[in-house]
Each structure stands twice: as C-alpha cells, then as structure tokens.
Amino acid sequence: MTGLDAERLVSLSANGRRGSGYLLTPELILTAGHCVGPKGSEVTARAYARHEGSYDLSEERHTFRVAVRGDEEPDYALLESTADDPFRTARDGPSGEVRLGRLIGEGAVAAQALGFPKSGVQQAGTRQLVTPEDVRGRVLPLTGARREVRRLNLQIRTGSSPLARGASLWSGMSGAALFSGDHLIGVITEDRATIEGRLIALPVSAVFGDDGPAEANACLLAARGGTAPEERVTLAPVWAGGEILKPAYSPLPPRDQWSEADLLESRHGVVPFRGRTQQLRALVDWCEHEDDGGGGQRIRLLTGGSTVGKTRLARELCRTMAGRGWVAGVVDPLHVDFSGVCALPEGRLLVVDDADAHAGQLHVLLAEATERGSRHPLRVLAVAHRGGPWWDAVRRRYEALVDAEDPAPLAPLPEADREDVYRAAYAAFRGWYDESDSNADATVRAGAGAEGATSTDAAAPAATGVPGLDEPDFGSYLLILIQALVDARTLLHKTHSATAGPPTRSRANALLDYALDVERQRWQASAERQRLPHDPVLLERIVAVSGLAWPTARRTGSGRPRRRAGCGSCRTWPTNRSGSRVPSPAGSTRNFPEKATCARSSR
Structure with a gap:
C-alpha cells in the first residue's frame, strides 16, 4: 500500500491522555511522545477500520506498550503490540511497507494528515463519538528552517478550528502521521495558536535514518523483520515536483486487485535481485566517480535484448544509490518539467526507460541540466534495446556528458x-x-x-x-x-x-x-x-x-x-x-x- 492508508490510523488513550497514531507495521505504532506515558507503560489503541462500506472506529481495544520514547525533544514514541497483528491488517495478504521520507529543496509540498482532534467529537444521544479530521495543506520548508529546530510547518487549507477557552480544539490530533504523496514525512506534535491554521510536525528524519536515535531505528527494523541492529532506516527524498520520479520498486496493489503476473514485474521487486553483480558495481562506480569534464553531469546508454534484465538492473541501481542518500528513480514518461530535480542540492540518478521511444523527453532533461548546471552530481541512465539515430543525436549534442565509447550491450544472463x-x-x-x-x-x-x-x-x-x-x-x-x-x-x-x-x-x-x-x-x-x-x-x-x-x-x-x-x-x-x-x-x-x-x- 502506498500513501496514507486510513486503515492504519489508530486512536490512543493512556492515563487520561488522548491522541492519534499510525501503524508502521501490524505491531508497531508511531505517535507523539506527549500522548503516552513513560517507556514501558501501557496504551490502549482502537483501529479506524472499514465496516459495511464505510469507515468506523472499532470498539475492540488492544494493548500496546511504549517501546521507545523521545525526551521532550524530539517528541515521539513507538508502541509495540502485546499480541501478533492485533488489528488483523495482514488478513488479506502481506501488507505494504510504509515509506518514510525526508523533505529536501525549498519548494512547498502538498501534505495530508488524518487524526482525531477534539473538534471531531460529536454527541449522538448519550454517546460521544470520536470522528476523524482529514487535514490537507502544504508544508513550508523555509518556515522555521533551522537545523536545530527540526520542525515541519503544515499550513492547512481545509479549515481550522476556532479559538476556544481551555485546551485547543486540535487536541487529540497529536500523533497523527503527516504524509506527502506516498511518503510519511512527519508526526503532528502541536498547533501554533498564534498563526491560524498552522500545525507543527516532527520530521521523521529526526526519528529514523542517519539523524535518528539508534534505538528507534533498531525498533522499526526489528518490526520489519530485520536482524542487523547497526543498520539505519532508509528515508526517501521528498521535494516539490517529486512526482516526475518513480521509486525503484513499488508495493504490489491490494490483494484483491493484483494478478499473479504482477509477481513477475521488475517494478514490484518481489524477487530479490540476483546476478549482474559486475555490471551493477560498474554502474555504481560510474555514479560516484568524480569527473569535472561534464560539470558533474553524465549520461550513459544501457542496451540489451528483450527480457535480459536491463530495467531490473537499472532499478537495482536506483535502490542502491537511494540507500546511499541520492535522489534516484525512474523518470515518469508523462512529465517534461525537470527544473525542480535539476535544482536539488543532492546527488541525483535519473533512469529513462525505453529511451529510444522517449528521445524528446531525454533531450528536454539534458537541456535543462546543462543550462542550469550544478556542483552536485547528476547521472542519467538511458535504457533501450539498442542505440541508433536517436542516440547519435544525443552524442553529438551533449558530447561532453557521454562516455568516449558506449558500454557493450547487456548479454543474456550467464x-x-x-x-x-x-x-x-x-x-x-x-x-x-x-x-x-x-x-x-x-x-x-x-x-x-x-x-x-x-x-x-x-x-x-x-x-x-x-x-x-x-x-x-x-x-x-x-x-x-x-x-x-x-x-x-x-x-x-x-x-x-x-x-x-x-x-x-x-x-x-x-x-x-x-x-x-x-x-x-x-x-x-x-x-x-x-x-x-x-x-x-x-x-x-x-x-x-x-x-x-x-x-x-x-x-x-x-x-x-x-x-x-x-x-x-x-x-x-x-x-x-x-x-x-x-x-x-x-x-x-x-x-x-x-x-x-x-x-x-x-x-
């Protein structure tokens, strides 16, 4: 599953505190630290689940324990279930992994959060019903942009709660997951009373990845089935205009919608990458090799016969470079505005698949890259069955960016x-x-x-x-x-x-x-x-x-x-x-x- 999944939303209560949370795995919840008690304490969770064609807050209550909790700063907590898959989220087959992202660039990005604020409490007879709020707006990267502050500012465009005496009507929204597109980028921690319609979130880059505590990284990796505690969770870069790049691998669609032939598709990565180690190593070296001849920009052609694994090799290269902190992915053939990605202060790898059929798009990309220039490396990998007039034109126009000689076509699998x-x-x-x-x-x-x-x-x-x-x-x-x-x-x-x-x-x-x-x-x-x-x-x-x-x-x-x-x-x-x-x-x-x-x- 990609993007914000309503059926991963949970309502939390602990010693009179109330908040929202999000299931990172069937047994692990991410929330704000001030919504729960100290490490080791118990928390009651209820799932927001589909019921008879609509969503409803389940009456079933399950117990979680606080496994990891930040101090007052950073304000986060990870809750572990006392039972296996208490909400039965994997009953329809393997659940997709929640993608985590780190915000880069200076452009505002669309964002969404789903939680249970006080303003959503409604009276139904003698009962009080807690209803969710679907909050949408934009995250403003330059607002409060200090590394020491580590805050994301969400400016809401779907309405804001009026001022009220006592607790904020946004109370209860804390702990809600903040998504931008397919990636979870933060967790809501507070509202800014001095600015109407402003919610504050802790970026997940302060919890996981290189800047996050080792304990939090180990907890999530263990919940995902990992065994190496020294590893760090990978955070994908998120930026304004990021939809032009598709990730190396995408989860399978919901169980009732996928076909068995989907299991064969390289874009889902169901089968672990095997073979082609020498070719993959050569491409990684090409990405990381410093060469000022092209101003930090290079393009290479990858050719080979049908179904020999060209696209899979290119996707694995994207995965490898993304794991090393690069912006890497497959270019969406329907997009032609590359100004955003060319301006990013990051290492970038862009794969153009079926490049012979998208030669015009490739020329637009290279023209933008050479005009803008950058001291940060930019690598473009053109994947095609063969070269030809289209590639000859690329070589003539962008001679400084291409290899002196094109690599040999990818041979059939040894x-x-x-x-x-x-x-x-x-x-x-x-x-x-x-x-x-x-x-x-x-x-x-x-x-x-x-x-x-x-x-x-x-x-x-x-x-x-x-x-x-x-x-x-x-x-x-x-x-x-x-x-x-x-x-x-x-x-x-x-x-x-x-x-x-x-x-x-x-x-x-x-x-x-x-x-x-x-x-x-x-x-x-x-x-x-x-x-x-x-x-x-x-x-x-x-x-x-x-x-x-x-x-x-x-x-x-x-x-x-x-x-x-x-x-x-x-x-x-x-x-x-x-x-x-x-x-x-x-x-x-x-x-x-x-x-x-x-x-x-x-x-």
Missing part, C-alpha cells in the same frame, strides 16, 4: 547466475503464496492452463529440483521467473503433468503461454464480476486493443502507437465518454503481454 535467480524467485513466490493463500481469490487458486494444457507442457514436478536452465532461451530473466512461478504453483496446487515424453512445442513458448493464460484468467474473472458478456475471444481482443492508444492519439517518435496512459495498471472497468463501460484488464500487468511477445519474437 549460466552461472541462472540457478541463483531461479532459487530466489521460487522461494519468493512460495513465500508469497504461503502467506496469502488462506484468503486467495478462487481464480488465482485455479490452474492457469485451459483444461491443463499449458500446465502439462510447462510445469515440472518440484521433486526434480532446479530444472535445466542451460538452454539459450534461459538467458532471459523473464523465462526463469516464469519457470519458478510455474513450479511454485505446481507444488502448491498439487498439479502434475498428465503426459510423458517431450512437450508438443518448445519449452520457452509453453512457459510464455502459461504466463499469458494466468493473466487471461484474471481479466475473465474481472469481466464476470462486472457482469460483462463472457466471451473469451472478445475479451482477449478488448484487452489487446485497450493497451494501445485511442485512434486519435499521437504516435511516438518511433512510429508505434502509444499505450494509453495508465491503462496497463487499471484496476476497474472504466467508462467512455458516452457513459458505457469500456473493459480494461483489472489486475493485468503493464506491458506484460508485450514483454512476453517480445521474448518470443526475439528468439
């Missing part, structure tokens, strides 16, 4: 790494199924192949161990992942091959057909839930067409029809201008059918 990739993928898929199987959708539980045909050809009994991966086709990351997915499903669902002897078609084609069958089954189930006509052939054509641009849309520079923006990640069947439903593959994976087709045609 045989020595294939077994390691397979084992990591198999363990990841089995672990995911084991954790979420009790509530898995009936469609996901079923075998992928129609009448078992694809499963018969593609699946291998788990008893045979690691299947033979020495065939040339398994130089493809995608095929290895599909083979691991097939084997994990085979063991889980106890489906065995019904035939003996060699398959009727190539093993690679059987694996690709298997994965497409899994995806096909998902969109058919989605259509049935929407009561659309159940015509498999028609639905397959609709899904294929919906992945392309509308007839009036412009074409890309490569002459190919563009995919409709956002279509590949649609989770519902949208409506067209006339109001009738237009099917789109709910739960389908962006670009997955295209990747499977490319993998088949490139062999």
Whole structure:
C-alpha cells in the first residue's frame, strides 16, 4: 500500500491522555511522545477500520506498550503490540511497507494528515463519538528552517478550528502521521495558536535514518523483520515536483486487485535481485566517480535484448544509490518539467526507460541540466534495446556528458547466475503464496492452463529440483521467473503433468503461454464480476486493443502507437465518454503481454 492508508490510523488513550497514531507495521505504532506515558507503560489503541462500506472506529481495544520514547525533544514514541497483528491488517495478504521520507529543496509540498482532534467529537444521544479530521495543506520548508529546530510547518487549507477557552480544539490530533504523496514525512506534535491554521510536525528524519536515535531505528527494523541492529532506516527524498520520479520498486496493489503476473514485474521487486553483480558495481562506480569534464553531469546508454534484465538492473541501481542518500528513480514518461530535480542540492540518478521511444523527453532533461548546471552530481541512465539515430543525436549534442565509447550491450544472463535467480524467485513466490493463500481469490487458486494444457507442457514436478536452465532461451530473466512461478504453483496446487515424453512445442513458448493464460484468467474473472458478456475471444481482443492508444492519439517518435496512459495498471472497468463501460484488464500487468511477445519474437 502506498500513501496514507486510513486503515492504519489508530486512536490512543493512556492515563487520561488522548491522541492519534499510525501503524508502521501490524505491531508497531508511531505517535507523539506527549500522548503516552513513560517507556514501558501501557496504551490502549482502537483501529479506524472499514465496516459495511464505510469507515468506523472499532470498539475492540488492544494493548500496546511504549517501546521507545523521545525526551521532550524530539517528541515521539513507538508502541509495540502485546499480541501478533492485533488489528488483523495482514488478513488479506502481506501488507505494504510504509515509506518514510525526508523533505529536501525549498519548494512547498502538498501534505495530508488524518487524526482525531477534539473538534471531531460529536454527541449522538448519550454517546460521544470520536470522528476523524482529514487535514490537507502544504508544508513550508523555509518556515522555521533551522537545523536545530527540526520542525515541519503544515499550513492547512481545509479549515481550522476556532479559538476556544481551555485546551485547543486540535487536541487529540497529536500523533497523527503527516504524509506527502506516498511518503510519511512527519508526526503532528502541536498547533501554533498564534498563526491560524498552522500545525507543527516532527520530521521523521529526526526519528529514523542517519539523524535518528539508534534505538528507534533498531525498533522499526526489528518490526520489519530485520536482524542487523547497526543498520539505519532508509528515508526517501521528498521535494516539490517529486512526482516526475518513480521509486525503484513499488508495493504490489491490494490483494484483491493484483494478478499473479504482477509477481513477475521488475517494478514490484518481489524477487530479490540476483546476478549482474559486475555490471551493477560498474554502474555504481560510474555514479560516484568524480569527473569535472561534464560539470558533474553524465549520461550513459544501457542496451540489451528483450527480457535480459536491463530495467531490473537499472532499478537495482536506483535502490542502491537511494540507500546511499541520492535522489534516484525512474523518470515518469508523462512529465517534461525537470527544473525542480535539476535544482536539488543532492546527488541525483535519473533512469529513462525505453529511451529510444522517449528521445524528446531525454533531450528536454539534458537541456535543462546543462543550462542550469550544478556542483552536485547528476547521472542519467538511458535504457533501450539498442542505440541508433536517436542516440547519435544525443552524442553529438551533449558530447561532453557521454562516455568516449558506449558500454557493450547487456548479454543474456550467464549460466552461472541462472540457478541463483531461479532459487530466489521460487522461494519468493512460495513465500508469497504461503502467506496469502488462506484468503486467495478462487481464480488465482485455479490452474492457469485451459483444461491443463499449458500446465502439462510447462510445469515440472518440484521433486526434480532446479530444472535445466542451460538452454539459450534461459538467458532471459523473464523465462526463469516464469519457470519458478510455474513450479511454485505446481507444488502448491498439487498439479502434475498428465503426459510423458517431450512437450508438443518448445519449452520457452509453453512457459510464455502459461504466463499469458494466468493473466487471461484474471481479466475473465474481472469481466464476470462486472457482469460483462463472457466471451473469451472478445475479451482477449478488448484487452489487446485497450493497451494501445485511442485512434486519435499521437504516435511516438518511433512510429508505434502509444499505450494509453495508465491503462496497463487499471484496476476497474472504466467508462467512455458516452457513459458505457469500456473493459480494461483489472489486475493485468503493464506491458506484460508485450514483454512476453517480445521474448518470443526475439528468439
């Protein structure tokens, strides 16, 4: 889950004190220190949960203990549950990790907090009901900008409580999590009575990360399953205009909306990164190497055949550099304003995926970077199948920024790494199924192949161990992942091959057909839930067409029809201008059918 999740909001009470809190994990709450007692004391928590189509504050009360508490400054506390997953937040499968962010730059950023202030208390007969307040506004980085102060100032635009005698009507809002986009950036600690509509928050960078106490870092890492107490929690940079960069990896969508093909997508990082250590090390060295020839700015081309792992390598590079304090991510192809990121006083790594199809965007980025200049390093990694006229134009125009010679194309995965990739993928898929199987959708539980045909050809009994991966086709990351997915499903669902002897078609084609069958089954189930006509052939054509641009849309520079923006990640069947439903593959994976087709045609 990304962004502020209402079902992680909790109401806290302790010895007459009342406040708000946010579940960082199913058993760990972040709140303001003044809302609770000393370390070791007990706190009662109630969850704000969905009930019969709406949200309500649960009558169930659960006990938490104060595990870590700041002094009066910084004002924060971490509460540990006395029971495993008391609010059953993981009942629908693994819950997404809450992303923590640190504010950088000078531009104001949009922000949101959800809590239970005194102004939200309503009388219903003889009962007092505590209702939440959805506070939205902007964080002003330059207001109170002193390192010693460590405060975030949230200027509210959704209304402010009137002045009242006694306690502030914002009382109870303390402890609420402050989000900017997908990242938790602070915890509300007080309101500023002298400035109307102003709430004060403690930045999470004062609690976690390099500037946070070791005890707080260790507590969160342990709650996430970490075992190295000396490590520090990673905080992603947040700045005005940060939506132009997508993070290295994004959590899977909610359990009832994702498809099994999502498990294969590099952007979700379900499978741990394996192999390509030499190439990753070379790219890290390129990022960190100081070279004044380009004024701290460099661009490099990363090429290779379809499904050999170019994008995954680039994403892992982003993850690695983000862990070293850089601003790193994949450029959103719909954005062309790079003034904000080029002005940041930070090391920056920008990955332009499918750069051959976004050559115009790449030129805009490089033009902004060279015009603005910066003493802080800026690295641009262009990922494409191959170079060509578009790259020749980049080399001519930005000669000072490119390597003297382009690196060699990324070769197919070496045989020595294939077994390691397979084992990591198999363990990841089995672990995911084991954790979420009790509530898995009936469609996901079923075998992928129609009448078992694809499963018969593609699946291998788990008893045979690691299947033979020495065939040339398994130089493809995608095929290895599909083979691991097939084997994990085979063991889980106890489906065995019904035939003996060699398959009727190539093993690679059987694996690709298997994965497409899994995806096909998902969109058919989605259509049935929407009561659309159940015509498999028609639905397959609709899904294929919906992945392309509308007839009036412009074409890309490569002459190919563009995919409709956002279509590949649609989770519902949208409506067209006339109001009738237009099917789109709910739960389908962006670009997955295209990747499977490319993998088949490139062999």
